[in-house]
Amino acid sequence: MELLRILGVFSLLSILAIGGGTAVLPEMKTMTIDQQHWLTEAQFRDIYAIGQLAPGPNMLMVIAIGNKVAGLPGALVAFLAFFAPACLIAIATSRVWNHFEGSPWRLAIQRGMAPIVVGLMLAGTIAIARTAIVGEKSQICLAFASVVFVLLYFGKKMNPAVLILAGGLMGLIFLR
Amino acid sequence: MSEPARAETRPPVAARVGVLEIFLTFLAIGATSFGGGVVAYLRNSLVTKKKWLDDEGFLAALEISQALPGLNATNMSVIVGDRLRGIPGAVAGFIGITLPGAIIVFVLALCYASNSGNAAVNAVLKGVGAASVGLLLAVTLQIGHKQLEHYLDMILVAVTLVLVSFVHVPLLYVLLTVGPIAVLLYRPRSLKPDTSGLDKKPLD
Numbered sequence: 001m002e003l004l005r006i007l008g009v010f011s012l013l014s015i016l017a018i019g020g021g022t023a024v025l026p027e028m029k030t031m032t033i034d035q036q037h038w039l040t041e042a043q044f045r046d047i048y049a050i051g052q053l054a055p056g057p058n059m060l061m062v063i064a065i066g067n068k069v070a071g072l073p074g075a076l077v078a079f080l081a082f083f084a085p086a087c088l089i090a091i092a093t094s095r096v097w098n099h100f101e102g103s104p105w106r107l108a109i110q111r112g113m114a115p116i117v118v119g120l121m122l123a124g125t126i127a128i129a130r131t132a133i134v135g136e137k138s139q140i141c142l143a144f145a146s147v148v149f150v151l152l153y154f155g156k157k158m159n160p161a162v163l164i165l166a167g168g169l170m171g172l173i174f175l176r
Numbered sequence: 177m178s179e180p181a182r183a184e185t186r187p188p189v190a191a192r193v194g195v196l197e198i199f200l201t202f203l204a205i206g207a208t209s210f211g212g213g214v215v216a217y218l219r220n221s222l223v224t225k226k227k228w229l230d231d232e233g234f235l236a237a238l239e240i241s242q243a244l245p246g247l248n249a250t251n252m253s254v255i256v257g258d259r260l261r262g263i264p265g266a267v268a269g270f271i272g273i274t275l276p277g278a279i280i281v282f283v284l285a286l287c288y289a290s291n292s293g294n295a296a297v298n299a300v301l302k303g304v305g306a307a308s309v310g311l312l313l314a315v316t317l318q319i320g321h322k323q324l325e326h327y328l329d330m331i332l333v334a335v336t337l338v339l340v341s342f343v344h345v346p347l348l349y350v351l352l353t354v355g356p357i358a359v360l361l362y363r364p365r366s367l368k369p370d371t372s373g374l375d376k377k378p379l380d
Contacts, residue, residue: 021247022316058247058249063281067286075282085245086246089244094258108359112332112361116332116351118316119334119337124316141306153313153318164311167303170307
């Protein structure tokens with residue numbers, strides 16, 4: 001039953017997504033490509049790119065994965081499974097959070113988890129790089145990534161969306 | 177987005193906010209926030225325009241969103257929606273912030289499925305994928321730059337990265353081992369007396 005497997009995979013990813021969507025990308029790749037064989041590496045990259053082209057929360061790509069596996073029902077199940085568990089946890093925690101106001105352990109958790117989140121985000125970046133910077137034109141892909149990085153990291157408040165779209169346009173010219 | 181003038185005159189009394197207004201506010205954020213950085217959009221809308229939260233309340237909600245599983249954007253939408261109007265508010269916020277992007281992703285997914293052999297489509301997506309790597313790295317390093325200061329932080333970053341990316345340890349085990357260790361290392365009154373400014377909240 002494909003829908004049940006979608007439900008299982010994405011609800012597990014939902015509660016593992018500490019540090020947000022990017023942090024869970026390596027695990028999502030492992031589960032959808034290596035374990036479930038729903039996608040190839042190239043399809044994962046394409047679907048990630050589709051997610052980047054849409055506004056809003058950046059993991060809406062799960063909808064495209066669900067659609068690839070089981071059509072519209074798959075898309076809906078993947079969407080709800082990926083977002084509902086985390087949202088319920090957030091609501092419940094927010095309601096009790098003030099009880100821990102000033103608890104030194106709350107700060108310890110924040111301080112301790114911050115570097116782990118950064119490590120997981122780096123791992124997510126590598127996971128996408130391993131699907132996106134490949135093939136005989138990998139040098140060109142690397143150049144795209146480098147230019148975007150330099151402009152965003154060292155430049156003055158560039159709009160990331162413009163650079164993403166420019167990446168698509170450049171791809172059309174150089175990666176065809 | 178459509179009614180900034182009316183929002184200006186609204187008193188900062190959260191209880192009076194309607195579910196429809198919550199939905200429309202998050203819908204506007206969901207439709208206009210491109211390329212990550214949703215926190216800035218949220219702050220601009222919820223604190224500056226709507227005045228549903230003050231800066232402190234916004235940071236408190238953001239702190240919860242970041243500490244928990246899930247995306248900041250969706251966690252914020254349900255936490256703020258819940259605080260304004262309970263569960264209906266949370267649902268309205270969540271649907272609002274996800275709906276525009278969800279529809280676009282679904283439509284693009286359909287187009288992709290029917291054009292999977294198209295060389296132009298593949299080239300565009302390859303370019304977007306490559307550009308995304310640069311974006312991800314920049315965002316990650318910016319966050320790291322802001323939040324990490326101690327050499328111990330760098331070690332924890334490196335351990336996590338190596339375990340996930342190179343040893344391929346499942347994420348669950350990484351979180352269950354490195355997580356508690358990191359929290360213990362930063363347990364109250366360990367390490368330095370604190371120069372970070374993070375621990376300066378008075379204990380009541």
